[in-house]
Amino acid sequence: MLVVRPITPQDYAALYTCAVESGHGFTSLPVDERLLRRRIARAQEAFAREQVSEPGEEGYLFVMEDTATGEIVGCSGIEAAVGLTDAFYHYRLGKVIHHSKELDVYNALETLTLCNDYTGVSELCTLFLREPYRKNMNGRVLSRFRMLFMAEFRKRFSQFAIAEMRGVSDADGQSPFWGWLQKHFFSMDFTQADYLTGIGEKTFVAELMPRYPIYVKLLDEAAQAVIGKVHENTRPALRMLENEGFRFRGYVDIFDAGPTVEVEVENIRSVRDSRRLPVKIGVVTDGQAYIVCNTRVADFRAAQARIHVRDDHIVIDAESAAGLRLKADDAVRIVAL
Structure with a gap:
């Protein structure tokens, strides 16, 4: 029987294995012992709080265990409220109009603007199921049970929930979108930037990211093509969330431009039903x-x-x-x- 339960310190080795197997671009599960142990400790603190009247710094991390063997086959998490201590960055897709009536020129141009609009919302995160167990609807269970947890313990979470979808990157972990940013604003590769964000070192984002809106047309074609697109391995997870009522509202990841989807918690299908x-x-x-x-x-x-x-x-x-x-x-x- 596969049972989902709160993570414990004894699960560290299995969580590390999940981090290694998850590959590049999985920001919330970096291969870093200090961070993984810290996440386990945070989760234990969150589960130990019996009375919670509003969402705060709690990070709930769960594992799926095969009770017949004791093997950990996957993990899944919920952040109660993001961005309360460390800034939570996104790019917001917008539009500006360049219009000259005299010259009969009208151009509607897309822009990307750095923002912190999702501060304080709850986040579904850290969903990973090991390859041999991607069958028998195990992935659906490992994702959707979180919605039951949120429904049952409603005061622990925000009115809104988001999920960040992994964006497009190649087998070596290189992102076309990041390639453009790296060329013009940074001197580090995608995997290093993604890793630094995963371990909470986000100061460089505020220091080096472009502070003004970026015209999408100025990006090279490869970077433009992946804005709002998901990694091939992430498509099933996105479809499942869309079936639950999550929608893309124009917010993308600052590194790989993967879409962030959002929903009002009361309107999540599994919560409502x-x-x-x-x-x-x-x-x-x-x-x-x-x-x-x-x-x-x-x-x-x-x-x-x-x-x-x-x-x-x-x-x-x-x-x-x-x-x-x-x-x-x-x-x-x-x-x-």
Whole structure:
């Protein structure tokens, strides 16, 4: 059984493996022992806070564990509110009009403007599932359970949520968009800039990034072509988020120009469609597949399970109940898978 649970210090080696396997451009999971251990410690602090009245510096990091072997097969996270301490940068796509009635010239030109517009919103982040386990809808579970967590513990998160999608880069981790910025404003390659941001060293962004809007037409064709586009490996994740109600509103990453998608949390499909019901443990035959999670923070568990859903309760089998640490009459939050 694959169960999602809060990360612990004992999961460090597995998290490091996920960081290595995630490859270039995965900013929230850099190959850096100090940062990874710090993220685990932050997560433990967040899960330990029993009473939270508003989103703050909490960073919730989860792992998916194969309970039969103890192997960690993936990870997933939520930042309660971004940019409260370290600036959270994006480029905002805009438009300016150059018009001369006298000369009968009208040009609508796209611009990129450095901004911090998403400060304070919640972020779905750090989603990575190891290659052998990308089947049986495991990826959907590892992403969507976070929406149930947000629905259950609503006060811990902002009114809005975003997700940054990995932009286009080649097998060596080089980004066409960053190539243009590097040539004109920086003296470091994409992987170094991405790594520095991942470990929280963001001062160079404010110091070296162009301070004024950039005309998109001034970028070379390769850079223009990838603005708002996702890495090939990220397309399934983007489609899933779009099905949940996330939309692209013109904000892109400052390094690879990958799109950031946003949604009002109350309008996320899995939040809106989820139900909170008590549990009865019994025999389940021909049940429907659901994502099921318990309603505890520090002892949180989520998994895919086949259950029977009644008007006022669900029926779950004993093995699944044990994996989710449920006993009779406990509450669960569910959504159809």
